[in-house]
Amino acid sequence: MAKLPVHVVVLNYNGAEDTIACIRSLQSVVDPVLEIVVVDNASTDDSVLQLHGAFPGLTLIESPRNTGYSGGNNLGIRHSLAQGAEYVLVMNNDVTVTPDFLLPMIALFDKDRSIGVATCKVHYQSRRDKVFAGAGRFNWWLCTGMNKGGYIERYFRNGREEIVDFACGVLFLVRREVFEVAGYLDERYFMYFEDVEFSRRVVKHFRMGYTPLGVVFHKSGGGTSIRSYTKLYNYYHTRNRLLTFSEDVRIYRWYVVAFTLANVIVKSAIQLPNGLKGPRNAWEQISALWRGFADGMSLMKGGSQKKV
CATH class of the missing domain: 3.90.550.10 (Spore Coat Polysaccharide Biosynthesis Protein SpsA; Chain A)
Incomplete structure (x- = not known):
């Protein structure tokens, strides 16, 4: 020992x-x-x-x-x-x-x-x-x-x-x-x-x-369910999945993009009912997902990094 x-x-x-x-x-x-x-x-x-x-x-x-x-x-x-x-x-x-x-x-x-x-x-x-x-x-x-x-x-x-x-x-x-x-x-x-x-x-x-x-x-500060995830979690988790596989073989990169896009769409749909309780919060969460996807795609293509 x-x-x-x-x-x-x-x-x-x-x-x-x-x-x-x-x-x-x-x-x-x-x-x-x-x-x-x-x-x-x-x-x-x-x-x-x-x-x-x-x-x-x-x-x-x-x-x-x-x-x-x-x-x-x-x-x-x-x-x-x-x-x-x-x-x-x-x-x-x-x-x-x-x-x-x-x-x-x-x-x-x-x-x-x-x-x-x-x-x-x-x-x-x-x-x-x-x-x-x-x-x-x-x-x-x-x-x-x-x-x-x-x-x-x-x-x-x-x-x-x-x-x-x-x-x-x-x-x-x-x-x-x-x-x-x-x-x-x-x-x-x-x-x-x-x-x-x-x-x-x-x-x-x-x-x-x-x-x-x-x-x-x-303690798990990012949240324990999709509706409780924080804005930072939604943004960086989406962006960084794309960044992580930006140098993998092309066919797998395409799969990662398709999977991430589907993930963003599903999570956005799940967030919509939150809009009944607080439209601004729901929009911020959905916006974080889509900004994460856009910035991740930019990083995949060698673009500049952005921080939320």
Whole structure:
């Protein structure tokens, strides 16, 4: 079992309450030793003051601008590697952990040196019996990464360790060599689908492992159903699907475009009943979907990036 400290990178943006809860849960971990690094992604509230007040001496990196999930986490990853980190855990700030969640992931590395990324079982905080993410695979038909199998198969597969080809961005543990060989998170994404792109890049050089023996709990800020998805989720999830596959073979790119267009149409239709309660909100959600599609198509063709 590895005894080196694990550096934990937690990204904060106007979310001090969640980040404080996350850090307090991390402080319950005795083994291995953790070096917690918080990156504040140019919060517009008093997050920095709250975090310093709650945790004097906390390693807190203040980004001069909001560079999204990838850019903010890369700041923390580079800092950790500069401090000599051999393992870096990237996790969302709205995650709380169990005291022994890391040991099974480190055990995967010890058992198989070809594994470069490890992940564990993620449950919803609001429904602790429901799995948010577990054993992941890339689904060519749905053009994304997802839990293996349907609802029945998911519970069986999520109950055993296995090699996977997708690690959900909510939480993943990475060996130093992975960043040195495969590179950092792609900062073009801002948020969503960067985990799909990173996973596809990593598996060209390393294997990725999943263990159900480590358990964490995720708040899920993007929403839990189509009608509750945020405007940012609708925009970036649509745009970044197209960006992710912009360099795949032409026939698959065409399929991704057709699938994404159908996805936007269906989600727009589902949003329409919301217009009865609040026309402006429904229009904003539908507009975010279509702007995401248009900007994604522009990126596929090599056009300029836009940020919502």
